[in-house]
Amino acid sequence: xxxxxxxTIALLTALAAASACSEELAPPEPDRPTIDAGRFASxxxxxxxxxxxxxxxxxxYRARAAEILKxxxxxxxxxxxxxxxxxxxxxxxxxxxxxxxxxxxxxxxxGQAVTELDSLFPSNEAADSAAPAx
Numbered sequence: 001x002x003x004x005x006x007x008t009i010a011l012l013t014a015l016a017a018a019s020a021c022s023e024e025l026a027p028p029e030p031d032r033p034t035i036d037a038g039r040f041a042s043x044x045x046x047x048x049x050x051x052x053x054x055x056x057x058x059x060x061y062r063a064r065a066a067e068i069l070k071x072x073x074x075x076x077x078x079x080x081x082x083x084x085x086x087x088x089x090x091x092x093x094x095x096x097x098x099x100x101x102x103x104x105x106x107x108x109x110x111g112q113a114v115t116e117l118d119s120l121f122p123s124n125e126a127a128d129s130a131a132p133a134x
Contacts, residue, residue, distance in 0.1 A: 031085065032081065032085060034078070034081050034082045034085050034086065035074055035078050035079075035081075035082055037082075037086070037092050037095060037096045038099075039072060039074060040079065040082045040083075040096050041095075041096040041097075041099040041100050042072065042099075043068065043069065043072040043074055043079065044079065044096070044100050045099070045100045045103040045104065046068045046071075046072070047065055047068055048100065048104060049103075049104070049107060050064045050065060050068060051065075052108065
């Protein structure tokens with residue numbers, strides 16, 4: 001089984017390769033307002049840390065994730081909107097994920113972290129099916 005860190009490194013490598021092979025075009029202008037990159041990175045790193053610390057208790061994680069989002073004064077939708085709007089801005093996304101990875105590396109030097117949004121906000125059906133039966 002490949003580690004989640006491997007996927008993160010592979011994604012960043014693919015982004016770097018794609019940007020090196022493409023023309024130097026400016027990223028598209030945002031079509032709607034979003035949170036700033038610093039808030040995105042800070043909230044994402046807090047969510048990842050909570051996910052690591054609370055695995056495999058999905059219900060506890062969902063409650064903690066709601067607390068984290070409230071503390072950052074953002075919503076899950078704000079995170080998805082940021083990723084959707086800025087996903088093609090290699091510099092912004094690479095910088096945000098570099099900040100997330102730096103925090104995780106300081107807490108978990110072995111690199112056992114996941115930073116994909118899908119893993120941080122699983123569907124209720126998937127989370128409920130992963131919960132152990134009483």
